[in-house]
Amino acid sequence: MTMQPEPGQADVPLVSVDLPATEEEAPVLNVDTEALLERLEEEDGLGRRTWVIAEGYIPSESTGPAPAMTSHETACILNTGERAAEIEITLYFSDREPAGPYRVRVEARRTLHLRFNDFESPEPVPRDTDYASVFRSNVPVVIQHTRLDSRQPPHALLSTVAWNE
Amino acid sequence: MTMQPEPGQADVPLVSVDLPATEEEAPVLNVDTEALLERLEEEDGLGRRTWVIAEGYIPSESTGPAPAMTSHETACILNTGERAAEIEITLYFSDREPAGPYRVRVEARRTLHLRFNDFESPEPVPRDTDYASVFRSNVPVVIQHTRLDSRQPPHALLSTVAWNE
Amino acid sequence: MTMQPEPGQADVPLVSVDLPATEEEAPVLNVDTEALLERLEEEDGLGRRTWVIAEGYIPSESTGPAPAMTSHETACILNTGERAAEIEITLYFSDREPAGPYRVRVEARRTLHLRFNDFESPEPVPRDTDYASVFRSNVPVVIQHTRLDSRQPPHALLSTVAWNE
Amino acid sequence: MTMQPEPGQADVPLVSVDLPATEEEAPVLNVDTEALLERLEEEDGLGRRTWVIAEGYIPSESTGPAPAMTSHETACILNTGERAAEIEITLYFSDREPAGPYRVRVEARRTLHLRFNDFESPEPVPRDTDYASVFRSNVPVVIQHTRLDSRQPPHALLSTVAWNE
Numbered sequence: 246m247t248m249q250p251e252p253g254q255a256d257v258p259l260v261s262v263d264l265p266a267t268e269e270e271a272p273v274l275n276v277d278t279e280a281l282l283e284r285l286e287e288e289d290g291l292g293r294r295t296w297v298i299a300e301g302y303i304p305s306e307s308t309g310p311a312p313a314m315t316s317h318e319t320a321c322i323l324n325t326g327e328r329a330a331e332i333e334i335t336l337y338f339s340d341r342e343p344a345g346p347y348r349v350r351v352e353a354r355r356t357l358h359l360r361f362n363d364f365e366s367p368e369p370v371p372r373d374t375d376y377a378s379v380f381r382s383n384v385p386v387v388i389q390h391t392r393l394d395s396r397q398p399p400h401a402l403l404s405t406v407a408w409n410e
Numbered sequence: 411m412t413m414q415p416e417p418g419q420a421d422v423p424l425v426s427v428d429l430p431a432t433e434e435e436a437p438v439l440n441v442d443t444e445a446l447l448e449r450l451e452e453e454d455g456l457g458r459r460t461w462v463i464a465e466g467y468i469p470s471e472s473t474g475p476a477p478a479m480t481s482h483e484t485a486c487i488l489n490t491g492e493r494a495a496e497i498e499i500t501l502y503f504s505d506r507e508p509a510g511p512y513r514v515r516v517e518a519r520r521t522l523h524l525r526f527n528d529f530e531s532p533e534p535v536p537r538d539t540d541y542a543s544v545f546r547s548n549v550p551v552v553i554q555h556t557r558l559d560s561r562q563p564p565h566a567l568l569s570t571v572a573w574n575e
Numbered sequence: 576m577t578m579q580p581e582p583g584q585a586d587v588p589l590v591s592v593d594l595p596a597t598e599e600e601a602p603v604l605n606v607d608t609e610a611l612l613e614r615l616e617e618e619d620g621l622g623r624r625t626w627v628i629a630e631g632y633i634p635s636e637s638t639g640p641a642p643a644m645t646s647h648e649t650a651c652i653l654n655t656g657e658r659a660a661e662i663e664i665t666l667y668f669s670d671r672e673p674a675g676p677y678r679v680r681v682e683a684r685r686t687l688h689l690r691f692n693d694f695e696s697p698e699p700v701p702r703d704t705d706y707a708s709v710f711r712s713n714v715p716v717v718i719q720h721t722r723l724d725s726r727q728p729p730h731a732l733l734s735t736v737a738w739n740e
Numbered sequence: 741m742t743m744q745p746e747p748g749q750a751d752v753p754l755v756s757v758d759l760p761a762t763e764e765e766a767p768v769l770n771v772d773t774e775a776l777l778e779r780l781e782e783e784d785g786l787g788r789r790t791w792v793i794a795e796g797y798i799p800s801e802s803t804g805p806a807p808a809m810t811s812h813e814t815a816c817i818l819n820t821g822e823r824a825a826e827i828e829i830t831l832y833f834s835d836r837e838p839a840g841p842y843r844v845r846v847e848a849r850r851t852l853h854l855r856f857n858d859f860e861s862p863e864p865v866p867r868d869t870d871y872a873s874v875f876r877s878n879v880p881v882v883i884q885h886t887r888l889d890s891r892q893p894p895h896a897l898l899s900t901v902a903w904n905e
Contacts, residue, residue: 291790291874292905297488297490299486299552299553301521309892313891321870323832325830337488337490337520338521339520355832355835356794356833356872373478377486377488377552387792387903388794396565397474400889400892400896401896402889402897402898403556404569404900405554406902407571408456408457410456462621462622463719464652464686464717465649465719465721466651502655504685541686542653542686542717557734561644566896567732568733569734570736571736573622573739625786628884630814630816630884630886631816667851703808705816705851724897727895731895731896732897733886733897735899738787738884738904
């Protein structure tokens with residue numbers, strides 16, 4: 246899963262330029278589109294591009310030391326691929342139009358445990374409010390949802406793999 | 411995902427009426443059925459039409475301030491589509507015939523975190539009783555199941571994406 | 576989803592007997608196999624026939640009033656179909672051969688929230704022991720897994736839809 | 741699901757040797773490749789070969805008696821097949837390259853509830869650190885994820901079937 250050509254591949258460039266014989270001619274760009282797409286797919290990691298978390302609720306109250314014990318909702322995102330994941334998130338509510346898109350980047354071969362509590366732009370996530378979220382990524386990722394709820398000590402936990410298609 | 415025609419579509423109406431030349435003739439209704447179905451599908455959101463939550467149990471006891479800390483079971487429903495979701499819910503029990511259908515509506519681009527505790531018609535959900543539920547929607551939705559259980563303080567949580575087909 | 580024939584079906588019996596003209600002849604049993612299979616499929620409910628719960632652990636300790644607060648693991652089974660589900664369960668362990676089959680029946684249009692704590696034959700489920708379980712049903716069902724863990728007060732909960740194929 | 745031939749199979753060996761007529765000739769090995777592959781597939785158990793757990797976090801703090809109440813993350817693996825599962829695990833982090841592969845073996849017809857806390861080689865799992873994990877098995881298995889979190893007494897639990905493809 247790296248960009249380095251395997252033995253025997255080096256003499257078949259994905260992109261090349263034919264230099265013109267005279268100055269009047271423009272150079273010609275040759276792109277092996279099919280091979281390029283194939284190479285990009287090989288770099289893809291595990292998962293899907295669209296994920297849905299229908300549950301969402303950040304309690305305004307917390308007990309215990311911050312930030313570990315602050316009541317929070319998290320989307321644990323894993324990008325096992327060779328390209329950074331650019332993800333757009335839309336939040337849905339019960340009584341108003343959706344908010345977003347929020348944008349987040351997960352580098353190649355990295356996980357990001359993203360707290361909804363930290364969303365700021367275009368607007369923070371309101372507390373004590375039902376919401377839901379949709380994630381759309383340019384490359385496959387896997388998303389698991391978790392809430393730590395410390396309204397009363399000690400905390401309660403929930404988790405589920407998000408719905409994907 | 412809106413009903414507004416894209417450029418170049420305006421002159422191909424989905425529904426039109428040919429006015430009669432004489433008063434004896436009835437006007438003719440022209441429906442481009444295929445295009446209409448296609449347009450409706452474009453308005454569909456993410457998810458599936460059938461969902462099952464095999465676990466169900468509302469404890470009669472609660473501790474902590476109502477309604478947030480009242481022991482409850484919730485179906486978090488997300489409708490990302492452009493049409494309202496009309497959903498029929500049937501409840502199954504261990505020792506009697508199913509109850510329902512219960513009917514609920516989730517507007518376009520909205521989420522509804524529906525508490526089973528609030529079901530009233532055709533009958534409330536009995537407490538301290540095992541049950542299960544099936545959701546059938548006219549448009550795709552995503553459903554996630556959650557229980558907050560506050561029989562003893564503090565509360566416990568569980569959650570899972572419902573089974574869908 | 577009932578066995579009562581719809582209008583117009585009554586004169587096409589799935590099974591009939593041609594009575595012999597003379598006593599020497601045996602009566603002939605006519606079975607419309609294809610229609611019979613189709614009818615049976617119509618009676619099928621939602622779900623799958625094979626389910627797996629890889630997690631299993633019943634703590635021997637509990638706090639709080641029995642049986643509600645006894646530490647327990649549950650398989651919530653829903654049979655939405657028109658035929659009773661006959662289910663065989665096999666338990667797997669870390670250091671010995673599997674146990675079972677355990678047999679359980681879930682009537683048509685019923686849910687059974689089955690506690691592993693109550694398994695008796697061929698043998699009870701050992702406490703404080705890692706196990707896993709496989710469910711094989713003759714008709715489609717949906718299974719969700721739950722643990723209530725009351726080793727320390729108050730209790731903790733976990734739940735997930737079982738893996739199915 | 742055993743290797744013992746069923747009645748009528750004994751005279752169709754999967755592998756046989758034709759002995760040479762003279763000493764100059766080499767013996768010929770006959771392999772019924774197709775039947776052999778089929779036999780191996782019959783020995784496969786339920787599940788998939790690739791599993792992802794996007795959530796991972798082992799709290800460094802615990803309360804209650806060890807090891808049962810030590811805060812831990814577990815991958816519950818079930819191998820229902822007739823061949824041992826050889827599994828490679830890779831861990832992903834938020835700010836460094838992946839660690840692994842870790843190797844674990846789950847014998848035929850066994851479950852292994854594997855604690856990430858016990859990982860040692862090539863390196864232990866850091867505490868209080870976000871991570872994620874990918875499991876690749878040579879045979880189908882089912883994996884369910886669980887965390888017991890006892891940072892504050894009593895403990896909280898979460899669980900979900902891992903994502904699979």
